[in-house]
Amino acid sequence: MDKLTHLDETGAARMVDVGSKAETRRSATARGRIAMQPATLAAVREGSGPKGDVLATARIAGIMAAKKTGELIPMCHPLALDSVTVAFTFDDGGVVVEATASLTAKTGVEMEALTAASIALLTIYDMAKALEKGMVIEQVRLVAKTGGKSGDWHTE
Amino acid sequence: MDKLTHLDETGAARMVDVGSKAETRRSATARGRIAMQPATLAAVREGSGPKGDVLATARIAGIMAAKKTGELIPMCHPLALDSVTVAFTFDDGGVVVEATASLTAKTGVEMEALTAASIALLTIYDMAKALEKGMVIEQVRLVAKTGGKSGDWHTE
Amino acid sequence: MDKLTHLDETGAARMVDVGSKAETRRSATARGRIAMQPATLAAVREGSGPKGDVLATARIAGIMAAKKTGELIPMCHPLALDSVTVAFTFDDGGVVVEATASLTAKTGVEMEALTAASIALLTIYDMAKALEKGMVIEQVRLVAKTGGKSGDWHTE
Amino acid sequence: MDKLTHLDETGAARMVDVGSKAETRRSATARGRIAMQPATLAAVREGSGPKGDVLATARIAGIMAAKKTGELIPMCHPLALDSVTVAFTFDDGGVVVEATASLTAKTGVEMEALTAASIALLTIYDMAKALEKGMVIEQVRLVAKTGGKSGDWHTE
Amino acid sequence: MDKLTHLDETGAARMVDVGSKAETRRSATARGRIAMQPATLAAVREGSGPKGDVLATARIAGIMAAKKTGELIPMCHPLALDSVTVAFTFDDGGVVVEATASLTAKTGVEMEALTAASIALLTIYDMAKALEKGMVIEQVRLVAKTGGKSGDWHTE
Amino acid sequence: MDKLTHLDETGAARMVDVGSKAETRRSATARGRIAMQPATLAAVREGSGPKGDVLATARIAGIMAAKKTGELIPMCHPLALDSVTVAFTFDDGGVVVEATASLTAKTGVEMEALTAASIALLTIYDMAKALEKGMVIEQVRLVAKTGGKSGDWHTE
Numbered sequence: 001m002d003k004l005t006h007l008d009e010t011g012a013a014r015m016v017d018v019g020s021k022a023e024t025r026r027s028a029t030a031r032g033r034i035a036m037q038p039a040t041l042a043a044v045r046e047g048s049g050p051k052g053d054v055l056a057t058a059r060i061a062g063i064m065a066a067k068k069t070g071e072l073i074p075m076c077h078p079l080a081l082d083s084v085t086v087a088f089t090f091d092d093g094g095v096v097v098e099a100t101a102s103l104t105a106k107t108g109v110e111m112e113a114l115t116a117a118s119i120a121l122l123t124i125y126d127m128a129k130a131l132e133k134g135m136v137i138e139q140v141r142l143v144a145k146t147g148g149k150s151g152d153w154h155t156e
Numbered sequence: 157m158d159k160l161t162h163l164d165e166t167g168a169a170r171m172v173d174v175g176s177k178a179e180t181r182r183s184a185t186a187r188g189r190i191a192m193q194p195a196t197l198a199a200v201r202e203g204s205g206p207k208g209d210v211l212a213t214a215r216i217a218g219i220m221a222a223k224k225t226g227e228l229i230p231m232c233h234p235l236a237l238d239s240v241t242v243a244f245t246f247d248d249g250g251v252v253v254e255a256t257a258s259l260t261a262k263t264g265v266e267m268e269a270l271t272a273a274s275i276a277l278l279t280i281y282d283m284a285k286a287l288e289k290g291m292v293i294e295q296v297r298l299v300a301k302t303g304g305k306s307g308d309w310h311t312e
Numbered sequence: 313m314d315k316l317t318h319l320d321e322t323g324a325a326r327m328v329d330v331g332s333k334a335e336t337r338r339s340a341t342a343r344g345r346i347a348m349q350p351a352t353l354a355a356v357r358e359g360s361g362p363k364g365d366v367l368a369t370a371r372i373a374g375i376m377a378a379k380k381t382g383e384l385i386p387m388c389h390p391l392a393l394d395s396v397t398v399a400f401t402f403d404d405g406g407v408v409v410e411a412t413a414s415l416t417a418k419t420g421v422e423m424e425a426l427t428a429a430s431i432a433l434l435t436i437y438d439m440a441k442a443l444e445k446g447m448v449i450e451q452v453r454l455v456a457k458t459g460g461k462s463g464d465w466h467t468e
Numbered sequence: 469m470d471k472l473t474h475l476d477e478t479g480a481a482r483m484v485d486v487g488s489k490a491e492t493r494r495s496a497t498a499r500g501r502i503a504m505q506p507a508t509l510a511a512v513r514e515g516s517g518p519k520g521d522v523l524a525t526a527r528i529a530g531i532m533a534a535k536k537t538g539e540l541i542p543m544c545h546p547l548a549l550d551s552v553t554v555a556f557t558f559d560d561g562g563v564v565v566e567a568t569a570s571l572t573a574k575t576g577v578e579m580e581a582l583t584a585a586s587i588a589l590l591t592i593y594d595m596a597k598a599l600e601k602g603m604v605i606e607q608v609r610l611v612a613k614t615g616g617k618s619g620d621w622h623t624e
Numbered sequence: 625m626d627k628l629t630h631l632d633e634t635g636a637a638r639m640v641d642v643g644s645k646a647e648t649r650r651s652a653t654a655r656g657r658i659a660m661q662p663a664t665l666a667a668v669r670e671g672s673g674p675k676g677d678v679l680a681t682a683r684i685a686g687i688m689a690a691k692k693t694g695e696l697i698p699m700c701h702p703l704a705l706d707s708v709t710v711a712f713t714f715d716d717g718g719v720v721v722e723a724t725a726s727l728t729a730k731t732g733v734e735m736e737a738l739t740a741a742s743i744a745l746l747t748i749y750d751m752a753k754a755l756e757k758g759m760v761i762e763q764v765r766l767v768a769k770t771g772g773k774s775g776d777w778h779t780e
Numbered sequence: 781m782d783k784l785t786h787l788d789e790t791g792a793a794r795m796v797d798v799g800s801k802a803e804t805r806r807s808a809t810a811r812g813r814i815a816m817q818p819a820t821l822a823a824v825r826e827g828s829g830p831k832g833d834v835l836a837t838a839r840i841a842g843i844m845a846a847k848k849t850g851e852l853i854p855m856c857h858p859l860a861l862d863s864v865t866v867a868f869t870f871d872d873g874g875v876v877v878e879a880t881a882s883l884t885a886k887t888g889v890e891m892e893a894l895t896a897a898s899i900a901l902l903t904i905y906d907m908a909k910a911l912e913k914g915m916v917i918e919q920v921r922l923v924a925k926t927g928g929k930s931g932d933w934h935t936e
Contacts, residue, residue: 004203004210005286008865013209013283013836015843017863019805019882025487032293047160053169054160056368056481060542061230063483064376067538067546070847072224072275073282074217074840078847078860080546082574083485085476102487106862110289111282118274118293119228126229126267127169130161133266133298133309137188137274140293153289164397169368171375173395175337175414181643212637212836216698219639220844223694223702226379230372234379234392236702238730239641241632258643262394316515316522317598320709325521325595325680327687329707331649331726344605359472365481366472373542382691384536384587385594386529386684390691390704418706422601423594430586430605431540438541438579439481442473445578445610445621449500449586452605465601493799524680524793528854531795532688535850535858548858550886551797553788570799628827628834629910637833637907656917671784677793678784685854692852696899697906698841734913735906742898742917743852750853750891751793754785757890757922757933761812761898764917777913 006075015075018106026147027102030113032140034121035094040132044124045090054127055088058097062086062120066101066112076111079103084112086120094135097121098143108148114140162231171231174262182303183258186269188296190277191250196288200280201246210283211244214253218242218276222257222268232267235259240268242276250291253277254299264304270296318387327387330418338459339414342425344452346433347406352444356436357402366439367400370409374398374432378413378424388423391415396424398432406447409433410455420460426452474543483543486574494615495570498581500608502589503562508600512592513558522595523556526565530554530588534569534580544579547571552580554588562603565589566611576616582608630699639699642730650771651726654737656764658745659718664756668748669714678751679712682721686710686744690725690736700735703727708736710744718759721745722767732772738764786855795855798886806927807882810893812920814901815874820912824904825870834907835868838877842866842900846881846892856891859883864892866900874915877901878923888928894920 005016036044047054063084070078082103089096099116101109121137128135144154161172192200203210219240226234238259245252255272257265277293284291300310317328348356359366375396382390394415401408411428413421433449440447456466473484504512515522531552538546550571557564567584569577589605596603612622629640660668671678687708694702706727713720723740725733745761752759768778785796816824827834843864850858862883869876879896881889901917908915924934 003287004199004283006213006283007203007209011203011209012867013213013840013843014866015861015864017882019862019884043160047163047167053163053167053368053371056365057162057169057230057372059365060369060372060481061228063481064539064542065228068228071844072217072221072228073279074213074844075279076282077862078546078858080548080573080860081483082487082545084483085480086482087480102485104487105860110285111278114278114281114293118278122267122270122274123229123231125270126231127160127162129266131159133301134311135297137270137296138294140296141291142289145289155290168399169372169375171393171396173414175394175416209836209839212833213840215833216637216837216840219637220695220698227376230376233394234390234702236392236704237639238643238701240639243636258641260643261392315599316511316595318525318595319515319521323515323521324711325525325684325687326710327705327708329726331706331728355472359475359479365475365479369474369481369542373540377540380540383688384529384533384540385591386525386688387591387594389706390702392704417704422597423590426590426593426605430590434579434582434586435541435543437582438543439472439474441578443471445613446623447609449582449608450606452608453603454601457601467602521680521683524677525684527677528681528684528793531793532851532854546858548860549795550799550857552795553792554794555792570797572799627911628823628907630837630907631827631833635827635833637837667784671787671791677787677791681786681793681854685852689852696841696845696848696852697903698837699903699906734909735902738902738905738917742902746891746894746898747853747855749894750856751784751786753890755783757925758935759921761894761920762918764920765915766913769913779914 021106023104023106024147025104026108028110028113028145029100029143030117031098031143032117032121033094033096034124034135034137036135037132040128043131044128058120058123059086061123062099062116065119066116069112069115073111077107079105086116110142110145177262179260179262180303181260182264184266184269184301185256185299186273187254187299188273188277189250189252190280190291190293192291193288196284199287200284214276214279215242217279218255218272221275222272225268225271229267233263235261242272251280266298266301333418335416335418336459337416338420340422340425340457341412341455342429343410343455344429344433345406345408346436346447346449348447349444352440355443356440370432370435371398373435374411374428377431378428381424381427385423389419391417398428407436422454422457489574491572491574492615493572494576496578496581496613497568497611498585499566499611500585500589501562501564502592502603502605504603505600508596511599512596526588526591527554529591530567530584533587534584537580537583541579545575547573554584563592578610578613645730647728647730648771649728650732652734652737652769653724653767654741655722655767656741656745657718657720658748658759658761660759661756664752667755668752682744682747683710685747686723686740689743690740693736693739697735701731703729710740719748734766734769801886803884803886804927805884806888808890808893808925809880809923810897811878811923812897812901813874813876814904814915814917816915817912820908823911824908838900838903839866841903842879842896845899846896849892849895853891857887859885866896875904890922890925
């Protein structure tokens with residue numbers, strides 16, 4: 001259990017002390033996907049084209065959620081983000097989101113990127129749920145990080 | 157596009173007007189899962205036992221996030237929830253979360269249940285990420301809803 | 313001073329007690345405008361067309377701010393809004409916003425409509441401020457309300 | 469459109485990356501005004517004197533809103549403000565607000581000053597709206613900024 | 625443990641389901657006190673007179689905090705308050721706060737009144753801490769409640 | 781009144797300008813207590829043991845509240861905390877909380893520690909209030925601080 005850094009030696013939750021860590025430039029990229037029926041996907045595509053706000057709404061929700069990460073995830077440090085981007089691509093059966101956050105700080109931004117991706121996907125669900133309740137959010141994961149003591153990391 | 161209820165006829169995002177809908181008792185249950193390596197899972201189990209706060213932290217994060225849904229998902233109505241519960245079970249390769257929200261209102265609580273499940277899973281990721289960065293959040297979906305004009309619904 | 317309902321007889325600020333008021337269907341519409349140079353306006357128009365998110369961002373910011381009114385304006389009651397819409401039109405020298413909020417409650421939604429309009433205009437300022445710092449927000453005002461004890465009201 | 473720094477090359481909204489900008493001492497001052505009938509103005513003056521909380525409430529609302537700017541304006545960076553002040557003066561037909569924010573950071577505080585001014589004015593509207601619904605918020609604008617790459621700026 | 629209503633039969637925290645409770649008019653009053661040295665008390669008194677905002681700031685902080693109770697106390701229901709008032713009196717060695725909240729709902733407002741009192745006292749501490757760090761907040765307690773199934777209650 | 785740093789020379793509330801202060805490593809520790817009947821205390825103890833979430837919920841509430849201090853206390857600066865811990869001990873007639881916050885910044889973290897302690901105690905009240913309404917929160921105070929211009933300080 002001593003490896004779960006958010007627990008102290010008695011098992012109590014805590015915000016890890018990052019006071020002695022150096023400030024370095026850090027970034028993290030997360031990805032996720034929402035799977036849906038072809039008819040739903042067609043409506044989301046149409047609602048995201050020249051005439052529609054679907055993906056704009058999801059993008060903004062994701063960016064704003066990244067800024068709220070320290071408020072949502074109990075042991076996360078509040079962070080002054082330098083940038084957040086949220087981008088979408090369509091595949092055959094759904095929408096893929098990729099969120100990247102970066103900053104110069106004592107601790108990493110993995111949770112900010114993952115939170116942005118999750119809330120962006122939930123927003124797409126919300127916008128399309130009148131058409132299909134069975135959409136599934138899946139494969140939400142970190143794909144890369146840079147900076148910090150543990151250095152760079154990416155999924156193969 | 158006219159089926160995407162959160163867009164108006166010009167494609168602009170809007171909060172759907174629920175003013176003429178009847179208040180009914182409603183509930184929604186969402187589920188999701190986080191997959192991890194056996195060693196990580198063992199640490200999460202140990203950190204959730206008599207001595208550890210891991211799942212308690214994730215449960216509370218999920219409950220608190222359900223109350224913030226209207227703040228996170230741009231077109232969601234702010235709702236006065238009657239109850240929220242978040243429960244976990246371990247399986248062979250990860251942790252499964254089930255979140256249920258209920259209220260008496262003009263609109264449903266699907267997004268509250270899904271948001272509680274998502275934030276609970278992200279909190280588990282946060283608590284265990286020092287051990288494993290490659291954990292994957294998956295199968296986040298609505299499994300049942302009751303009440304409202306569209307009636308009861310559940311995945312088979 | 314006794315006519316300033318948010319002050320008690322000693323001049324102290326208070327949330328007015330609406331406990332004995334009846335719940336009625338209410339709505340309020342507010343308008344405002346941001347004036348800018350022709351070149352800035354052209355950029356905002358282009359950034360709001362098929363390829364750009366400017367007004368979508370401002371619309372979503374306005375809708376989300378309406379839901380936060382009770383958190384921003386100290387003596388406002390927290391309200392469960394039934395609907396919020398935010399729409400824009402271009403005129404010769406700027407952008408006009410119109411925001412409408414509605415609900416069934418014991419108190420009106422004037423502040424929600426005015427807050428949505430104000431934050432939408434501030435968001436346009438933010439999106440265009442690299443081009444022009446001298447933009448001016450003006451004519452932010454209530455244009456109509458319906459419902460409640462004081463009945464319907466509109467500017468001539 | 470490439471001059472709208474909050475849009476990327478495809479027109480998608482984004483938080484501008486300020487990671488490579490230098491931290492400098494910055495400040496911004498915004499002004500605005502609320503116009504009202506003489507009788508309303510007299511009540512606001514009386515309610516702001518030795519016995520009343522009107523302007524104190526508006527001042528505090530403005531200061532607290534400055535701290536929430538990154539939560540309200542979607543593409544704003546969350547900022548650690550060094551100071552915020554909000555001051556009022558009466559003129560013949562209304563109340564003028566001036567808000568100043570300052571900090572040492574990679575990005576400016578124009579939006580914080582403008583948000584403080586806007587919310588302070590909305591709070592005066594809220595406190596006096598039982599007397600007059602037709603009050604108008606006007607001339608909300610940046611009047612000066614210092615620091616940053618673009619240097620000092622002020623309205624003539 | 626089955627009497628701790630916020631725990632389920634396994635000891636897990638939960639938001640109690642109030643779905644089957646009747647809506648009744650309810651109120652709660654809490655009190656608390658901050659003790660300080662005579663010189664500090666004199667400064668707080670002076671800073672709260674005709675020229676100063678100390679108690680106005682504390683009052684507004686308390687009212688705004690009451691509206692945030694559901695966000696601060698994990699298992700509290702979000703409530704649509706009908707009214708909140710916060711009042712202060714000076715005694716020989718400190719300041720006494722009394723906060724009252726009321727609403728018509730399925731659950732009580734004890735926590736809202738207690739939270740308003742606590743945050744008002746903390747705000748006084750903040751305003752005066754440059755003068756005295758040793759001030760003590762004490763006797764924060766519920767003094768009366770009305771309404772609900774358990775009926776009226778008050779301290780003797 | 782000039783010693784109340786949160787008031788300007790006219791008595792108006794303001795956020796003190798910390799722009800010219802040096803960043804130093806700072807910490808603060810606050811303590812408080814909730815007194816209750818033996819039967820209530822026994823239930824809280826049991827609900828905090830291997831099977832129960834009472835103190836875990838209070839600990840997480842306190843940590844999350846520390847991060848919200850700048851939002852709750854009007855004149856507090858928003859701070860990027862390095863760490864927060866909240867710990868409990870039982871005594872004969874109640875529960876004692878001790879909260880410590882630390883950071884490297886231009887201003888101190890006394891309010892963050894005091895806010896964490898206060899909200900943790902209010903959460904215990906909430907969890908146990910079905911058993912006893914008369915619990916009293918008392919002795920909430922700063923016990924130590926380090927760093928900053930005024931140097932170290934502790935209660936004897």
